[in-house]
Amino acid sequence: MKIQRTSYLSLGTNQGNKLENLQNAVDLIADKVGSIPKISSVYKTASWGFESDDFYNICLKVTTHHPPEKLMQILLNIEKDLGRKRKASSGYADRNIDIDILLFDDEIIFSKTLIVPHSKMLERKFVLIPLVEIATTTIHPIEKKQLSICLQNCTDSSEIIKIDAQLIRPIPIAEKYNYIAIEGNIGAGKTSLAKMVSDEFNAKIILERFAENPFLPKFYEDKERFAFPLEMSFLADRYQQLSDDLAQLDLFKNFIVSDYYIFKSLIFAQITLQKDEYLLYRKMFNMMYKEITKPDLYVYLYQNTERLLQNIKKRGRSYEQNIEAGYLQKIHDGYKNFISTQQNLNILVIDVSEIDFVDNKEDYKYIINQIKKA
Template sequence: MTEVPFIAIEGPIGIGKTSLAKRLSDHFNFYLLKEIVEENPFLGKFYDDIDEWSFQTEMFFLCNRFKQLEDIETKYLSQRKPVVADYHISKNMIFAKRTLQADKFEKYEKIYHILTADMPVPNMMIYLHASLDTILNRIQMRGREIEQNIKASYLAQLAEDYEAYMNEFEVMHPDIPVIRINGDEMDFVQYEDDLTKIIEQVQKQLKSFEIVSK
């Protein structure tokens, strides 16, 4: 039986994950799974004081992402309906390692592994990356109020963490294709040709799933 496509899009804050997920969802007629962000009641406080609010923020994200993945497993993937998500739940560990103090991270890590032990794993990854200037410009352009206090140093470190994570991911999961998109060179929101190039790369990988776009 052919594997059901489950595409996850990852990258730093503001890089365009949701925008790309929406466009791929529309093109391929896949279910769109969007992460819960602004609904997190601790996020604004977190950006103001990371040390004080990191545990509450990360636990909220973890529990909500667990529930979302549980739902798509039941309602979509098990019914052989393809899914494209604007996140991969393992991103939680990227943020938690960076923001949590050692004692709280130890507790968080145990909970994370319990919750994600039998969660569905994406079988294709799209990794969006860009320079700090591009990330800052895109955050400013989308104008989310809660993101205006994010420190540039935090975003720079996060971009480095993502790069290290994706390099490790490719080593640990050589069977899962990773499509890397350089946001400094491609702007799929502004330029249709850039979006077409990405769609072509995804289509090439989807041939193994025997899925044809509408």
């Protein structure tokens, strides 16, 4: 689990469509830096230190796992992506976007590339006014005073005007959802994705305890004999695990991500059990299913059969090596039927057959963006 730190940023622009510049910067910061709990109002002020068009300025509160120097580099790259061209000469100039780190937790940093707290922040009302709006009681690490007091002591006489326009705050995954279930066929990568999401967003993770099931290796050796005890043991364990862990949603409102949803029990049971066994199993399942908390988002990772077989071979579990393509297709058909009949479940299907979200950051970001938009 990555440690999340709080930073305050100042954004300014005086070229082109200024509101659009700020919104684009906010969206990229949310995508590349971390979540944005607070955005200040937009303030208009005259240019500082040179004659030019008025600036629009805002401040953001962000939470990020990036260290300060890495954060600074990401922000410089965002400026570049948005078209800013920095001049070799020092001094004030027009800019379509400017992003500064004002504070990083309560740290004091003096390095060749970064000074925190920002050395000029207490001298500029266009920084302090939007900052105080979202961080009134925050303590300046050097002054040892609340920012609201620092604003009162500021000698800047510039006129700062709040405008009516309001920027859109990107809603982070951990705020949008309480519970996400990630599903997929054998070898689709559901556990890997669940771990990655949990790590990035500090979510509680629920992983299926398949390795602890003594019937699983036996099932792959003799499916007819061990199908019923296997499916019953999985159902009991999934029900207990989800009941215990999802109860915390009511107590603490945690963000939870799991690599399975209990309905998979029925999907696999349909494939492996005889008709009379399945009817008995279905009665047990129906009693348990109505008691389980439904996910806010159900993500199904689709991979084609050829890729699934490659993944199964690569991870090397001995009892899985004889799994046949036909068995995987039956599982997928079961999921497909389930997805098509669920009217009250928020479902997102993502085809991951041609991407590698484990080793490719852009592919992982693609999936995260799909989840954000769902």
